[in-house]
Amino acid sequence: MVRPATESEIVSWWRRWPDANLGIVTGSVSRLGVLDIDPRNGGDRSLDGLEARWGPLPATLEDRTGGGGRHLWFAIADRLPMAILAPGVELKGEGGLVVAPPSLHASGARYEWVPGCSPADRPPAPLPPWLRLPGELHRARIGPAGPPPPRTDAEQAAFAAAWRRAGVALRPGDGYYHCPFHPDEHPSLHIDVEGCRWFCFGCRRGGGAGRLLELLGERPAGAQRRRMRAWVGGREPVTIAGASRLDIVGESHHQDELLALAGHRAYGGVELQAVAELVPELDHPIDPMAVSVWIDGRAVGYLARDDARRLHALVVETRRQAGRATCRALIRGGWDRGRADVGRFGVVLLLPEQEATLTSCESGPGVARRRPARSIDHAGVR
Numbered sequence: 001m002v003r004p005a006t007e008s009e010i011v012s013w014w015r016r017w018p019d020a021n022l023g024i025v026t027g028s029v030s031r032l033g034v035l036d037i038d039p040r041n042g043g044d045r046s047l048d049g050l051e052a053r054w055g056p057l058p059a060t061l062e063d064r065t066g067g068g069g070r071h072l073w074f075a076i077a078d079r080l081p082m083a084i085l086a087p088g089v090e091l092k093g094e095g096g097l098v099v100a101p102p103s104l105h106a107s108g109a110r111y112e113w114v115p116g117c118s119p120a121d122r123p124p125a126p127l128p129p130w131l132r133l134p135g136e137l138h139r140a141r142i143g144p145a146g147p148p149p150p151r152t153d154a155e156q157a158a159f160a161a162a163w164r165r166a167g168v169a170l171r172p173g174d175g176y177y178h179c180p181f182h183p184d185e186h187p188s189l190h191i192d193v194e195g196c197r198w199f200c201f202g203c204r205r206g207g208g209a210g211r212l213l214e215l216l217g218e219r220p221a222g223a224q225r226r227r228m229r230a231w232v233g234g235r236e237p238v239t240i241a242g243a244s245r246l247d248i249v250g251e252s253h254h255q256d257e258l259l260a261l262a263g264h265r266a267y268g269g270v271e272l273q274a275v276a277e278l279v280p281e282l283d284h285p286i287d288p289m290a291v292s293v294w295i296d297g298r299a300v301g302y303l304a305r306d307d308a309r310r311l312h313a314l315v316v317e318t319r320r321q322a323g324r325a326t327c328r329a330l331i332r333g334g335w336d337r338g339r340a341d342v343g344r345f346g347v348v349l350l351l352p353e354q355e356a357t358l359t360s361c362e363s364g365p366g367v368a369r370r371r372p373a374r375s376i377d378h379a380g381v382r
Contacts (some may be wrong), residue, residue, distance in 0.1 A: 003029065004029055004030070019201065021099055021103035021104060022099065022103050023097050023103075024100050025097050026093055026094075027076075027079065027092075027093045027095065027096060028076070028080070028094065031076055031077070032073055032076065033074045033076045033091065033092065033093050033127050034071050034092040035057075035072040035074070035091055036070075036091075036092055036098065037069055037070040038088040038089075038090075039068060039069060039088065040068065040343075041088035041252040042086075042088040042249070042344075043069065043086075043088025043089050045088075045247075046086035046087050046089045047086075047089055050085065054128075054130040055128070055130070057072065058126075060073055060074055060117070060125035061119060061123075062113070062117040063101050063112060063113045063118075064111065064112050065105065066108075066111050067106075067109075073124045074124050074125055074126065074127035074128075075124040075125065075126050079094055080094060080127070081093050082094060082095060087250060087252050091131060099111060101113050101118075104199075104201075106191075106192050106195070106199045107199065107207075108199055108204075108206055151196045151255075152259050153256060154256065155196055155209065156194065156196060158209065159193070159196040159212075160193065162216065163191070166215075167180050168180060168189075168191075170191060171193070172193060173194070174190065174192050174193070176189060176190055176191075179202055179203060179205075181203055181215060182200070182202055182203040184200075188201045188202035188203075196208055196342075198212065229270070231272065231274070232261050232262065232272045232273070232274050232295070232296065232331065233275060233295050234275065235275065236277075237275075238326050239322040239324060239325055239326050239327075240314065240315070240318055240325055241327070242350050244350070244352060244353035245348050246303070246307050246349045246350075246351050247346065247347075247348055247349075248293050248301040248304065248347045248349060249305075250301040250302045251300055251346055251347050253301075254298070255344065255345055258298075258300055258331060258347070259345065261274070261296060261331060262331060262334055265334050265336035265342060265343075266334070267335065269332065269333050269334050269343055270334045270335075270345075272331040272332075273329070274295050274328075274330070274331060275329065276293050276295050276300070276328075276347070277326050278291050278292075278293060278294075278325040279291065280312060280315055280319070287305070289305075289308050290302055291303040291308045291311070291312060291315055293329075293347065293349065295331070300347050303349075311351060314352070327349055328349070328350040329349050329350070330347070330348045331345060332347075332348060333345045333346045
């Protein structure tokens with residue numbers, strides 16, 4: 001059973017580890033619940049959507065994390081289950097732990113209270129009731145359960161292999177090690193295995209996989225500074241033409257697939273052209289109007305809920321007439337500048353904003369002939 005630490009225990013811990021970070025256990029033991037917002041995985045956009053539907057969050061304690069995210073702290077009266085509310089938005093409750101200011105992040109940046117939102121300025125606001133809803137709120141999310149890893153499986157394996165070449169055998173999770181880049185009598189090297197980030201509190205070096213390879217002499221400093229531009233996948237005919245740029249959702253759960261499509265990361269990121277296929281999922285367990293997005297045989301995400309409802313009939317009818325519903329797509333992001341963090345890959349689709357245009361694929365791959373726009377009878381299409 002988790003219990004609050006006693007004052008004597010806390011004093012003993014600080015004497016033993018005076019440079020340790022500060023972690024607060026969430027849930028009933030502290031009577032605190034924390035909304036963890038990760039912008040790298042679309043958390044800001046997801047939170048905007050949640051507040052638009054359920055109402056704005058009250059002013060409360062708030063800090064900025066060392067990794068660029070946000071923590072919103074709320075008071076709770078009883079047990080609070082942990083939950084992934086949307087891509088990049090996690091509710092920390094029973095069994096959770098949150099790093100708090102003034103802790104030092106692996107990037108070298110500190111956690112800081114937002115001015116006017118520290119414990120010295122205000123108490124935590126009560127948790128809004130809608131954040132406890134186990135039903136519609138949690139069912140509204142499309143995509144696999146659980147947060148995506150910060151880096152892909154392949155990148156984590158390459159990161160661990162690079163450390164092995166440096167003489168460091170990594171353990172799962174976060175940990176401290178003897179730094180191979182300076183005489184280190186006490187383990188001062190912190191390594192985040194999942195995030196592929198590291199920082200040494202002794203020699204003050206740190207960063208990501210790129211910086212590690214530079215120190216090992218395996219990659220020149222500042223290599224690959226340009227943005228990578230190319231075409232990926234097959235140049236299939238485009239059967240739904242449009243110029244409105246639509247972001248998809250759930251791509252944070254498909255970073256392995258997007259990295260495989262890109263081939264590698266670049267210092268300035270990627271901007272890759274592709275043809276995406278839109279696939280209605282009529283038997284989807286959460287949303288029968290869901291439309292998944294595929295590129296070169298790999299699932300990369302979903303149309304946003306409103307876009308899926310607006311375009312669902314067009315996608316179904318296009319598949320009936322042309323065999324496939326395809327559109328232009330751009331894969332963006334994925335930068336790696338050798339520091340502690342990397343850019344998440346994202347996907348933008350070029351689709352109609354209102355009434356759509358069907359295109360013919362009779363003229364061969366990549367040369368689609370335009371037909372006049374037509375309206376589709378939504379009542380006749382499921």
